[in-house]
Amino acid sequence: MYNFKHIILMPKQRDISIDIVKFLAVFLIINSHADIMYLKYSALATGGAIGDALFLFCSGYTLFWRGTNRFDNWYKKRISRIYPSVFACLFLVILVGYLPVNKLNIYKILGGEFIIAIMIYYVLLYFVQKYCIQHFSWVVTTVVIITLIAYCFFPYKVETGSKGIYGITTLFRWIPFFCMMLMGAWIGLKVKGGILMVKTKWTDAAMLVLCLTVFYGIQFMSKKNTSIAPWQILTLPFFAGIVYYFWKCCNAEVLKRLYSTRMGRNAIMLTGGLCLESNLIQFYLFTERLNWLFPLNLLIGTAYILFMAYVCRCLARIFSQTFRTEDYQWRKVFEI
Numbered sequence: 073m074y075n076f077k078h079i080i081l082m083p084k085q086r087d088i089s090i091d092i093v094k095f096l097a098v099f100l101i102i103n104s105h106a107d108i109m110y111l112k113y114s115a116l117a118t119g120g121a122i123g124d125a126l127f128l129f130c131s132g133y134t135l136f137w138r139g140t141n142r143f144d145n146w147y148k149k150r151i152s153r154i155y156p157s158v159f160a161c162l163f164l165v166i167l168v169g170y171l172p173v174n175k176l177n178i179y180k181i182l183g184g185e186f187i188i189a190i191m192i193y194y195v196l197l198y199f200v201q202k203y204c205i206q207h208f209s210w211v212v213t214t215v216v217i218i219t220l221i222a223y224c225f226f227p228y229k230v231e232t233g234s235k236g237i238y239g240i241t242t243l244f245r246w247i248p249f250f251c252m253m254l255m256g257a258w259i260g261l262k263v264k265g266g267i268l269m270v271k272t273k274w275t276d277a278a279m280l281v282l283c284l285t286v287f288y289g290i291q292f293m294s295k296k297n298t299s300i301a302p303w304q305i306l307t308l309p310f311f312a313g314i315v316y317y318f319w320k321c322c323n324a325e326v327l328k329r330l331y332s333t334r335m336g337r338n339a340i341m342l343t344g345g346l347c348l349e350s351n352l353i354q355f356y357l358f359t360e361r362l363n364w365l366f367p368l369n370l371l372i373g374t375a376y377i378l379f380m381a382y383v384c385r386c387l388a389r390i391f392s393q394t395f396r397t398e399d400y401q402w403r404k405v406f407e408i
Contacts, residue, residue: 087263088331089270090130092322094344097126101351102374108360109369118288121245124186125252125315127347131190132197132256137264140202150194152392154348158183160387161352164380170356186351189246193253200254208258215254219247223305248308252315259319272324276317283313342382342408349381349388 104120140146162180165171171180182188204211226244262268287310294301321327330336354377362369389405 087133087260088328089319089322090133091340091344092327092331093126093319094130094347095340096318096322097123097130098343098347098350098378099123099374101127101347102354102377103370105354106358106370106373108358109363109366109373111363111366121311122314122318125249125311126318127351128190128193128249128253129256129315129319130347132193132253132258133260135194135197135253135257136201136205136261140198143198146198147194150191154183154187154190156388156392157349157352157384158187160384160391161349164384164387165353165356183352189249190253193250196250197253197257201257212251212254215247215251219251219308220305222247248311251312255312255315259316270320270323272320276320279313280317280321283310283317286310287314338408343378345408346378346381346385349384350377353377353380353384 100119100123103116104118104123107114107117110117158181162171162176166173166176179185183191200208200211222244259268263270287307290300290304290307294304331340357377357380358373362372365372386405390400393400393405
């Protein structure tokens with residue numbers, strides 16, 4: 073077991089692979105919710121579970137880079153990162169008429185199920201870093217045991233929708249999803265401490281394909297034969313493998329060369345930087361009105377979601393700066 077308490081972390085540097093992971097996660101998440109835009113090909117609206125897991129992995133990746141201070145101050149930073157975007161999104165969709173004011177409720181104000189889960193994860197991860205970092209294997213073992221016990225009593229084991237047990241109707245997914253954020257925090261700490269040296273190999277791509285095949289294969293067979301559905305729990309190790317090897321593949325030199333170009337860097341940083349906002353606002357923007365343009369409607373819809381997410385992020389930055397004593401920094405409001 074590595075003694076992480078004695079690791080001297082280097083000054084913070086931008087991790088290109090995380091920018092690339094978030095860039096790709098944005099499109100996976102948007103695609104998974106675009107069912108009504110796919111006409112009779114709605115089965116192609118998938119990838120949401122993977123996109124959400126990648127987002128959580130990235131959220132945890134830099135979380136352990138700095139030591140813990142008082143919990144209230146530490147948690148305040150998490151709130152100040154997440155909730156300006158939540159409030160900006162609500163303000164924007166109400167302003168343009170996508171959400172009637174009388175439909176606003178505490179659930180939406182808190183950011184919905186995904187944001188609520190993330191804020192709970194932050195609490196758990198704070199105590200993991202502060203008290204359990206030297207016994208991380210026990211933390212993982214505990215989460216795995218809780219996952220298996222919860223699944224034994226979970227009433228939706230036979231769900232066979234396109235999203236399987238990770239679908240929008242199942243609360244079970246928030247237990248294994250915590251493992252994805254935990255994995256991101258652990259790997260990020262090992263990379264930053266120089267313990268894990270990342271070099272992409274062709275075997276990483278092969279393992280990613282294998283994990284994807286098993287992950288979707290079991291879900292596909294469950295739809296064909298519901299007696300197999302309870303065995304979807306076996307996809308969890310492969311689910312974790314997808315996230316891990318996806319991140320490793322995003323360290324590939326070919327992607328880093330793309331990132332090194334001005335156009336590539338701007339596209340990746342801008343889109344990846346909208347991962348949170350696009351997740352928040354997309355549900356209000358999907359429409360059937362352009363389905364006659366299929367499949368062009370998917371490109372138009374995605375571009376519109378990203379544009380509105382950018383507007384949302386700018387509003388969030390204005391909101392954040394309004395409650396500080398410093399002058400407005402308008403360049404930071406609009407920067408990539």
